[in-house]
Amino acid sequence: xxxxxxxxDLLVNIQEIDLQHRQLFNLFGELEKxxxxxxxxxxxxxxxxxxxxxxxxxxxxxxxxMHRHEFPFLPEHLAQHETFVDKLLNLELDHLGGRVDIxxxxxxxLENWLKDHIGGYDMAFAKYFRNIDA
Numbered sequence: 001x002x003x004x005x006x007x008x009d010l011l012v013n014i015q016e017i018d019l020q021h022r023q024l025f026n027l028f029g030e031l032e033k034x035x036x037x038x039x040x041x042x043x044x045x046x047x048x049x050x051x052x053x054x055x056x057x058x059x060x061x062x063x064x065x066m067h068r069h070e071f072p073f074l075p076e077h078l079a080q081h082e083t084f085v086d087k088l089l090n091l092e093l094d095h096l097g098g099r100v101d102i103x104x105x106x107x108x109x110l111e112n113w114l115k116d117h118i119g120g121y122d123m124a125f126a127k128y129f130r131n132i133d134a
Contacts, residue, residue, distance in 0.1 A: 004028045004111045010118045012126035014065070020058040021118055027051045028110060035102045041095075044102060048092045055088055062122070069132060071125050080121055084113060 006025040011018050031047045039047075059081040066074045094100035 004032050004107070010115065010122075012118070012122050014126060014129065017058075017062060017065070017122070017126075020054075020061060021122075023054060024051075024058060024114060027054055028107075028114065031102070031110075032107050035104075035107065041098075045092075045096060048088075048095055048102075052085075052088050052092050056085060059085065062125070065129070066125055069129055071128055073124065073128075077121050077125065080117060084117070087113075 004025060006022050010021060012021070027047070027050060031044070031051060034043050034047050063074075063078065063081070065071075066077060071077070091100065091102075091106070095102065
């Protein structure tokens with residue numbers, strides 16, 4: 001049923017971050033499953049809220065790593081995080097207010113954003129970390 005799947009191609013080889021990435025995929029999968037099963041508003045609200053909280057925790061972890069290692073592309077990475085946090089917050093507020101249903105199009109956007117972000121931006125900082133530790 002779920003089309004949102006973790007792939008080891010997305011490993012950045014930083015254990016703490018890889019574990020969090022897997023958990024993000026699990027939460028996205030929960031959201032997708034809830035939508036597919038026609039879960040009630042209360043169930044969807046819970047999953048969206050949990051996703052919002054976890055995304056913020058995860059981004060804080062990544063940003064701590066980038067600050068600690070003086071990652072030179074930190075502003076661009078932070079902008080990516082801010083955009084996604086805003087999107088999720090607006091989704092949560094709109095859903096709570098009954099202004100939006102969660103569509104497959106929205107789920108596809110969330111999944112693609114996550115895969116593109118990890119596969120591009122997160123891989124870039126992971127490579128940077130490996131190079132400075134070498």
